[in-house]
Amino acid sequence: MNNLMPEFLKLVPPSEALALLMSSLPVREPVEETIDAFHSTGRVTAQEIRAPHALPTFSRSSVDGYAVRARDTFGVCESIPGFLTITGEVPMGAKPAFSIETGQAALIHTGGMLPQNADAVVMLEYTEQTRSKEISIMRGVAPGENIILLGEDVQEGQLVVPQGIQIRPVEIGGFMALGITELRVAILPRIGIISSGDEVIPPEQEPGPGQVRDVNSNALSALVTEAGGEPVLYGIIQDKLELMKDIAAKALSECQAVVITAGSSASARDMTAETIASLGVPGVLVHGVNIRPGKPTILAVCDGKAVIGLPGNPVSAMVVAGLFVVPVIRRLLGVRVERPRAACMGRLTVNVPSQAGREDWIPVKLIPSPDWSSTGEDWLAEPIFAKSNLIFSLSAADGLFCIPLDATGVDMGELVQVFLL
Amino acid sequence: MNNLMPEFLKLVPPSEALALLMSSLPVREPVEETIDAFHSTGRVTAQEIRAPHALPTFSRSSVDGYAVRARDTFGVCESIPGFLTITGEVPMGAKPAFSIETGQAALIHTGGMLPQNADAVVMLEYTEQTRSKEISIMRGVAPGENIILLGEDVQEGQLVVPQGIQIRPVEIGGFMALGITELRVAILPRIGIISSGDEVIPPEQEPGPGQVRDVNSNALSALVTEAGGEPVLYGIIQDKLELMKDIAAKALSECQAVVITAGSSASARDMTAETIASLGVPGVLVHGVNIRPGKPTILAVCDGKAVIGLPGNPVSAMVVAGLFVVPVIRRLLGVRVERPRAACMGRLTVNVPSQAGREDWIPVKLIPSPDWSSTGEDWLAEPIFAKSNLIFSLSAADGLFCIPLDATGVDMGELVQVFLL
Numbered sequence: 080m081n082n083l084m085p086e087f088l089k090l091v092p093p094s095e096a097l098a099l100l101m102s103s104l105p106v107r108e109p110v111e112e113t114i115d116a117f118h119s120t121g122r123v124t125a126q127e128i129r130a131p132h133a134l135p136t137f138s139r140s141s142v143d144g145y146a147v148r149a150r151d152t153f154g155v156c157e158s159i160p161g162f163l164t165i166t167g168e169v170p171m172g173a174k175p176a177f178s179i180e181t182g183q184a185a186l187i188h189t190g191g192m193l194p195q196n197a198d199a200v201v202m203l204e205y206t207e208q209t210r211s212k213e214i215s216i217m218r219g220v221a222p223g224e225n226i227i228l229l230g231e232d233v234q235e236g237q238l239v240v241p242q243g244i245q246i247r248p249v250e251i252g253g254f255m256a257l258g259i260t261e262l263r264v265a266i267l268p269r270i271g272i273i274s275s276g277d278e279v280i281p282p283e284q285e286p287g288p289g290q291v292r293d294v295n296s297n298a299l300s301a302l303v304t305e306a307g308g309e310p311v312l313y314g315i316i317q318d319k320l321e322l323m324k325d326i327a328a329k330a331l332s333e334c335q336a337v338v339i340t341a342g343s344s345a346s347a348r349d350m351t352a353e354t355i356a357s358l359g360v361p362g363v364l365v366h367g368v369n370i371r372p373g374k375p376t377i378l379a380v381c382d383g384k385a386v387i388g389l390p391g392n393p394v395s396a397m398v399v400a401g402l403f404v405v406p407v408i409r410r411l412l413g414v415r416v417e418r419p420r421a422a423c424m425g426r427l428t429v430n431v432p433s434q435a436g437r438e439d440w441i442p443v444k445l446i447p448s449p450d451w452s453s454t455g456e457d458w459l460a461e462p463i464f465a466k467s468n469l470i471f472s473l474s475a476a477d478g479l480f481c482i483p484l485d486a487t488g489v490d491m492g493e494l495v496q497v498f499l500l
Numbered sequence: 501m502n503n504l505m506p507e508f509l510k511l512v513p514p515s516e517a518l519a520l521l522m523s524s525l526p527v528r529e530p531v532e533e534t535i536d537a538f539h540s541t542g543r544v545t546a547q548e549i550r551a552p553h554a555l556p557t558f559s560r561s562s563v564d565g566y567a568v569r570a571r572d573t574f575g576v577c578e579s580i581p582g583f584l585t586i587t588g589e590v591p592m593g594a595k596p597a598f599s600i601e602t603g604q605a606a607l608i609h610t611g612g613m614l615p616q617n618a619d620a621v622v623m624l625e626y627t628e629q630t631r632s633k634e635i636s637i638m639r640g641v642a643p644g645e646n647i648i649l650l651g652e653d654v655q656e657g658q659l660v661v662p663q664g665i666q667i668r669p670v671e672i673g674g675f676m677a678l679g680i681t682e683l684r685v686a687i688l689p690r691i692g693i694i695s696s697g698d699e700v701i702p703p704e705q706e707p708g709p710g711q712v713r714d715v716n717s718n719a720l721s722a723l724v725t726e727a728g729g730e731p732v733l734y735g736i737i738q739d740k741l742e743l744m745k746d747i748a749a750k751a752l753s754e755c756q757a758v759v760i761t762a763g764s765s766a767s768a769r770d771m772t773a774e775t776i777a778s779l780g781v782p783g784v785l786v787h788g789v790n791i792r793p794g795k796p797t798i799l800a801v802c803d804g805k806a807v808i809g810l811p812g813n814p815v816s817a818m819v820v821a822g823l824f825v826v827p828v829i830r831r832l833l834g835v836r837v838e839r840p841r842a843a844c845m846g847r848l849t850v851n852v853p854s855q856a857g858r859e860d861w862i863p864v865k866l867i868p869s870p871d872w873s874s875t876g877e878d879w880l881a882e883p884i885f886a887k888s889n890l891i892f893s894l895s896a897a898d899g900l901f902c903i904p905l906d907a908t909g910v911d912m913g914e915l916v917q918v919f920l921l
Contacts, residue, residue, distance in 0.1 A: 120722045134892070136707055141889060143766045171739070171765050172699030174709035190699055190764030190812070192710035232890040239892055247921055248726060252719030252814050253895045255703040256712075278593030278611055282676040286557055288595035289613035291677075298673030301541045305669060318592070343611030344592050345564045391611070393673050419866045419879065419898050421842030421920060445840045458840065468562060469653040471555070471660055474674045477840050499842060500668055 090369040092484050093402060093438050096378055099364050100403065101410065103380040109265035109413035116254040119246045121307060122264040123412040128240040130257055133230035138193040140169075142225045145184040145206055145214060146197035152219040160215040165208075169194060184214055193226060200225035232256075243415030245307070267309040268411035270404070271330030272299050274315045275323060275351060276342025276391055281315065294393040294470055295340040302400050303338075308408040318347050323354045327386075331358055336385040336407050338400070341375070343391040348375055351388045355379045358386055369484065370438045373399035393470045398440050398479065401498075421499045423478065425460025432488040442476035443497055460497055476500060511790040513905050514823060514859050517799055520785050521824065522831065524801040530686035530834035537675040540667045542728060543685040544833040549661040551678055554651035559614040561590075563646045566605040566627055566635060567618035573640040581636040586629075590615060605635055614647060621646035653677075664836030666728070688730040689832035691825070692751030693720050695736045696744060696772060697763025697812055702736065715814040715891055716761040723821050724759075729829040739768050744775045748807075752779055757806040757828050759821070762796065764812040769796055772809045776800045779807055790905065791859045794820035814891045819861050819900065822919075842920045844899065846881025853909040863897035864918055881918055897921060 091099070111125040140146065147163060155161035163184035169175045169191040178195035179185060185194050193200075202225060205218035233239055239257070240250055246264075254262070274296045282292045293315050300310035313330050316323045330337045337358075341351035356362050359381030368376045372395035377388030385407045389396040409417070425445050433439045442465075445458040460480065465472035478497035482489055489495060512520070532546040561567065568584060576582035584605035590596045590612040599616035600606060606615050614621075623646060626639040654660055660678070661671055667685075675683070695717045703713045714736050721731035734751050737744045751758045758779075762772035777783050780802030789797045793816035798809030806828045810817040830838070846866050854860045863886075866879040881901065886893035899918040903910055910916060 117718050117721070120726060135712065137709055141887060170710070171697065171763065171768070172701075172708075172710050188765030188767070190697070190712065227887060227889055231887070232892050239895065248719050248722035249818055249891070249894045249897075249921055251722045252715045252818065252891045255715045255718050256814070256891050258703055258706065258713055260704050276592065276611070280593075282679055283681050285679070287593075288558055289591070289593050291556065291611070292679055294673045294676045297538050297676050298669050300538070301669035301672045305541060342592065344609030346609070347592070393677070397670055397673065419844045419918075419920060422844060423840045424845050466562060466648060466652070468648055470670070470673045470677050471653050473670045474660065476670075497840075499840060500670055 090367045090374070091365045093368050093370045096365045096368050096376075097403060097406060100378045100380065100385060101406065103361065103364055104385060104407075104410060105383045109268075109411060111263050112266050113261055114264055116251060116260050116262045119251060119262050119264060120248055122246050122262070123307065123414055124240055124242055124244055124246065125263040125265050125413060127238055127242040128259065128262075130233040130235055130237045130239050131259070132257070133235045134232040134256055135227055135229060138229045139227045140187045140189060140191045140193060140200045140225060141227050142200055142202045143188050144200045144202040144225060145216070146179055146187045146194050146200050147184045147216075147220065148179055148181060148196060149199040149220050149222040149224065151182060152199070152201060152216050155216050155219045157217045160217050161219075162209065162213055162215050165212045165214060198222045198226070241416050243413045245414065245418060265412045267307065268336065268408055269311050269334040270303045270308045270408065271311050271313055271334035271337040272296055272303070273313045273326060273330060273337065273339045275318065275339065276315070276344070276347050277318045279315045279342060295389070295391070295396045298393060298397060299338060299340070299400055299404070302397065303404070303408065306405045306408045307412050318342055318344075318350055320350050320353060323350060324357055327354050327358055331381060331384055331386065335411050336387070338387050338389060338404055340389045340396050341391045347391070352377055355381070355386050355388050358382070368399075369436060370399070370402075370440070372440070373402070376403065378403060392468045394468065394473050397473060423458050423497050423499065424494050425458040425480070425497045427489055427491050427493050427495055428459050428461045430488060430491045431462050431482065433482040433486055435485060435487045438484050439482040440479045441482065442473055442479055444475060445477040445497060458497070460495055473500070511788045511795065512786045514789050514791045517786045517789050517797075518824060518827060521799045521801065521806060522827065524782065524785055525806055525831060526804045530689075530832060532684050533687050534682055535685055537672060537681050537683045540672060540683050540685060541669060543667050543683070544728065544835055545661055545663055545665055545667065546684040546686050546834060548659055548663040549680065549683075551654040551656055551658045551660050552680070553678070554656045555653040555677055556648055556650060559650045560648045561608045561610060561612045561614060561621045561646060562648050563621055563623045564610050565608060565621045565623040565646065566637075567600055567608045567615050567621050568605045568637075568641065569600055569602060569617060570620040570641050570643040570645065572603060573620070573622060573637050576637050576640045578638045581638050582640075583630065583634055583636050586633045586635060619643045619647070662837050664834045666835065666839060686833045688728065689757065689829055690732050690755040691724045691729045691829065692732050692734055692755035692758040693717055693724070694734045694747060694751060694758065694760045696739065696760065697736070697765070697768050698739045700736045700763060716810070716812070716817045719814060719818060720759060720761070720821055720825070723818065724825070724829065727826045727829045728833050739763055739765075739771055741771050741774060744771055745778055748775050748779055752802060752805055752807065756832050757808070759808050759810060759825055761810045761817050762812045768812070773798055776802070776807050776809050779803070790857060791820070791823075791861070793861070794823070797824065799824060813889045815889065815894050818894060844879050844918045844920065845915050846879040846901070846918045848910055848912050848914050848916055849880050849882045851909060851912045852883050852903065854903040854907055856906060856908050859905045860903040861900045862903065863894055863900055865896060866898040866918060879918070881916055894921070
């Protein structure tokens with residue numbers, strides 16, 4: 080055999096490769112910025128957030144009814160109702176001007192502030208107005224009943240949102256309730272993206288014979304954005320080592336991590352490896368991962384920054400980016416509390432064989448199963464078998480499932496966890 | 501009983517309520533706009549997209565090796581190798597200047613264009629260079645082996661992305677491959693958001709006694725954005741019917757749908773209902789849904805636009821918005837192909853009772869189960885029992901699961917589908 084380059088150092092299992100990459104990155108706090116809390120969905124908190132005051136800020140009624148002293152209602156029932164004097168009506172949005180004394184009650188609406196000395200609310204349904212200033216009560220209440228106590232949602236100083244978690248619309252609701260209109264969040268980490276290959280041309284150009292359009296720059300850019308990073312495109316570099324090294328060094332200096340997709344030829348792949356190896360110490364950690372698609376992946380740390388060499392083939396590039404680039408972005412964002420990943424359980428429609436010792440990620444289409452229901456969705460998972468070079472095989476898929484390293488396949492009818500694309 | 505308004509027309513099951521709302525909305529194509537394809541993640545296609553040309557645009561090698569005529573290799577093996585004359589090397593990104601005749605082979609790299617008359621590629625591993633212009637071949641190949649044929653990914657004119665589907669990063673990859681740099685997508689539907697209640701103040705203000713900050717405007721705004729709409733805030737309206745009617749009419753004229761969150765008092769809720777009823781025909785379709793949280797929901801269609809009255813309590817508002825406002829937005833976006841919703845299966849840690857005849861949505865925290873694995877994630881679902889008025893009960897949750905209308909609860913240990921927040 081000739082011409083066969085020693086392309087792979089040693090194939091490393093994916094989880095081991097990721098652990099090695101992560102443990103080789105320096106432990107740094109993310110760079111922070113202040114943003115308005117209204118538009119913070121998807122951002123990652125750079126500080127823990129504690130309640131500046133208790134919530135609710137006053138004891139409120141959770142129903143429409145009458146605020147009472149609970150002991151005044153003890154023992155009443157429909158056959159032996161209790162009678163109370165109406166002392167007033169609690170205005171919405173203001174402190175009632177009266178307190179509740181023994182034998183008294185006040186009309187209160189949901190959300191109304193509990194008058195002083197009242198400790199429960201009798202629902203309107205269990206009362207009847209018997210005279211102009213009197214009600215009868217047909218059901219007793221315990222102290223605290225139908226009330227939301229001051230501080231029942233959160234206490235002053237309580238941790239409400241931890242540091243290093245991604246913000247969702249419900250957190251924004253919480254910030255509003257507490258009057259938190261500004262937030263410290265991690266800046267969007269800049270991820271440099273470089274494409275390479277003599278055969279690769281920009282997407283807006285018409286390919287000549289032998290040429291292919293650059294799929295990876297923009298698809299990865301979209302993925303980086305979705306993962307919470309800011310993509311910075313460095314274009315398509317021809318297969319010239321010095322040029323590639325210059326651009327890669329520039330990207331590394333301007334960004335917090337760099338992703339290079341190799342051209343598809345062996346020499347282009349070698350050039351990518353050589354470029355990455357030249358960028359800084361410790362350099363290449365992993366060259367070759369025991370995964371399909373994605374074997375020719377390079378993981379490196381150069382002068383404290385992650386540099387990842389992705390296979391040029393777009394399906395591999397997207398799958399591998401999900402497994403290695405996304406965790407790097409989340410690390411740069413300072414994510415400490417990972418939210419559960421979006422996934423669906425699906426029942427495999429066919430046997431899917433795999434080679435033991437290799438982790439396989441199989442694209443699948445999810446099809447509603449015959450016992451479909453809208454509240455407990457049930458899916459059939461139909462694998463899409465296609466050469467991994469075909470981008471539209473991935474576009475036809477809803478997600479990917481994993482056949483672990485040690486398995487030789489998954490049988491038809493088994494439930495698999497499909498991570499959504 | 502007195503003071504008890506006939507607040508609810510009739511409690512309607514949620515699925516029936518949604519179906520009624522959807523069937524009462526006019527069937528309209530969404531308004532379209534042209535955007536650049538690079539930044540189209542999350543947008544919804546307004547037209548079906550067909551391949552302008554076949555992909556790949558030429559037959560390519562999928563390995564490093566030698567392009568051959570397959571029949572020249574039939575029957576060869578390690579003990580009886582075949583010998584072929586090297587006629588050249590295929591350049592990357594260009595058409596080879598030669599064709600392959602009987603007895604010839606050409607060095608080709610992954611992604612290289614197949615020379616004329618070649619119909620297979622022998623992997624480098626199974627060849628050996630025997631003389632300066634000769635190789636021996638140790639394994640035969642079938643026609644088409646190690647080749648991606650012209651059009652194997654997609655044929656010219658083939659439907660690659662349907663109309664009415666949300667674009668993901670992988671679709672962007674597909675657009676790039678086909679040179680599609682601009683797209684027709686649905687415009688972001690404008691969703692008017694109105695808060696109401698005399699007790700409600702803007703989040704940046706300090707609440708006085710009895711006052712609460714407006715949680716809903718901004719939390720709903722974030723939810724609308726996430727669902728693909730453009731929120732338009734109309735502020736907090738005091739409980740004055742004419743004012744509320746004026747603002748709601750303005751919102752309805754400027755937006756494609758309107759969401760009003762009621763103040764918490766019965767009179768504020770009545771005012772919301774009266775306002776919505778006045779906005780146009782057919783008006784209120786559903787007043788009261790058999791759901792917890794969210795019973796006091798109003799669904800209406802006014803002059804062809806959806807108007808939804810949400811409960812003022814923020815947890816109810818968020819849950820109900822997910823069930824009714826999000827589908828309205830997706831309808832306005834012209835979504836025809838729904839992608840699977842993000843969900844996780846979790847095993848309940850306690851019994852959760854429910855009332856038959858009511859659909860319950862229970863917030864849960866997902867905790868990695870003891871038999872956790874990174875590829876097939878396994879969760880324990882721990883319900884968060886809290887009064888539904890407490891926004892931080894939702895913020896502590898990863899998602900919600902549903903106890904259907906006819907169930908009286910779900911037992912500890914059962915698997916439930918948790919829809920992520």
